[in-house]
Amino acid sequence: SIRFNMKKIVILGSTGSIGTSALQVISRHKDKFEVIGLSANRNAELLARQAARFHPRILAIGEGEKYKELKKALKRPQRVLSGIEGVSEIASLKDADVVLMAISGADAIRPLLSAISAGKTIALANKESVVSAGKIVMSMARTHRANIIPVDSEHNSILQCINKENMDNIARVFLMGTGGPLKDVSKSVFDRLKPSRILAHPVWRMGKKISVDSATMMNKGLEVIEASYLFDIHASRIEVLIHPEAVIHSMVELRDGNVMANLFSPDMRIPIFYALSYPERPLSYLPRLNFHKIGRISFEKPDRKKFKSLDLCYRAAKAGGTNPACLNSANEEAVRLYLEGKVHFTGIPDLVEKTLAKHKNVSKPSLDDIFHVIGWAREEVRRLCVG
Secondary structure (H helix, E strand, C coil), X not given: CCCCCCEEEEEECCCCHHHHHHHHXXXXXXXXXXXXXXXXXXXXXXXXXXXXXXXXXXXEECCHHHHHHHHHHCCCCCEXXXXXXXXXXXXXXXXXXXXXXXXXXXXXXXXXXXXXXXXXXEEECCHHHHHHHHHHHHHHHHHHCCEEEEXXXXXXXXXXXXXXXXXXXXXXXXXEECCCCCCCCCHHHHHHCCHHHHCCCCCCXXXXXXXXXXXXXXXXXXXXXXXXXXXXXXXXXXXXXXXXXXXXXXXXXXXXXXXXXXXXXXXXXHHHHHHHHCCCCCCCCCCCCCHHHHCCCCCECCCCCCCCHHHHHHHHHHHCCCHHHHHHHHHHHHHXXXXXXXXXXXXXXXXXXXXXXXXXXXXXXXXXXXXXXXXXXXXXXXXXXXX
8 A cells, every 4th residue: 555644734714614624534534634733713612622622732713802712612721823923823834734724715815825935735725815816826836835736626626637737738727617506596586585595505515605606606706717826827718617517626628629627526525635635645535426326417608697796707817916806805895795684695796896897906916905905895895885
């Protein structure tokens, strides 16, 4: 059998959907992974339970007021940090082999850059940081020789399809999507649907924000922008395909007409395991595909009139600069307002579109420019919502 070196893992965002799935993977493969650091934004209770089970030497809680609650809940003394500075410190732990970036939203930018500056291998499960600051992120990764392994099933699959292929040979990339919970629902009834219906994804179990993004198809558009930065491919060469069976996760077409496809059972633990193990391929105990049960595999074009978020993303990708950061931040705020019951579902892409229209693009932004636009876009969405 092939020997696999034990890897020391840090998980940022360990109480969320990806973080808890990663801990499931680690608990099933204790001979392969050791948890040395965990962070959460505010769920001190679950973080303390995770600490009791996995015994990391250091913890961080993003929201400072939860610091005392976490310290009190811990079963044994452990080093605890707080705030974005504390999370960023854990991201660059000296002996970490892999840092799993499972923090949601653009708040992940600073910890991600901290891990990159430390030259870490990063299992990236946060698309918003790359969408908002893609050029800076990828440039720094090259400078510090940090390896970014995407966890998103689509980008994880693209990486596996490309493998060691010369990038000049890549003609097109196909990003797969199930079509979300509203694929077969008329747009005329969108605003009459309860949030529980919007959040009920047909295949994946995810957090609320990404579930709403899946329903608007903003998620797929953000993935187009993320893929363009991660793989240095122009967005015009990235095509979205609706594939309801969720068996193929991405395909890459080479210039000679060959198409590489990556298939696996629709279970996020599979790309998580790949990213944590990379570049090795140890034996896993995760679900295998049963081709007899799949029955059929189908593809269709997305309805871009029904889901205008997709076009907004392609436009932002083409414009570049701070446009993607503006788009992402406006969407984050609009989704938050929707979940709070302050805007209709169809108001989400409308607010994003209006915010983009008022945004003054900076073509070659600094990190400060990006953070400024992130803050401005959030405020603008709130202002438009009140107005």
